[in-house]
Amino acid sequence: MRKKLLLGNWKMNKTISETKEFAKSIDTLVELAKEKDIDIGVAPVYLSLQTLKELVPETFIVSAQNCHFKDSGAYTGEISIPMLKEIGIDWCIIGHSERRTYDNETSEKCNLKIVKLLENNFVPVYCVGETLEQFENNKTMDVVKDQIEKGFLNISKEDASKIVVAYEPVWSIGTGKNASKEIAENVCAFIRSLLVDLYDKETAEKVRILYGGSVKPNNIKEYMKMDDIDGALVGGASLSVESYKELIQNI
């Protein structure tokens, strides 16, 4: 039985002091999550990671939004995995569509990062998903297949089961146009079938697959009822304590 996971992606939002303000309510959120038997956490900006990590209980996941695949070197503006590890971080989002769009993040590059993260005992949250144009041209499955195959290259069966996959159709992110539960389930089930092909049924059954894209307190429940959706990666609705609390309550 896969444990449900709610991860907030704060993107480029919240200063350190705003993060501290949110952290004041985390004990309440953690208590609620315990009652519901789900994992919860957020991915703040790099600057806030250490502060947040120091303020929250061990069970609250604090994730980075990105990392570099090299340990150190001449990569201006980048942050490496050992740097994250030193401050106690062991989760990292990889390949978010905003990074694919604005920062030329390819699936090949994502794979280098995923391999390195696993070597360092991190949990990678690997994002995949199609653009509106690809969706309208019925290319969703081709795009997702390519992203999954490239992202999981050279990853052992044992490591593969530790990865969290997030299916986030680009056309649903920040648009208020969430994918229907049927569309989301169809693609998440397809991702699991790809993992069966790449590995085996046992491995595929262990991987948590999240849906992301305009998830709100009023629609989260319908996704959680679906067989292959194991949680949500939430942007806007994870920013306020009130709304985060409602997301947990409605799972």
Ligand code: 13P
């Ligand atoms: P929204 O929930 O704001 O649509 O963002 C989704 C997302 O990109 C999470 O990574």
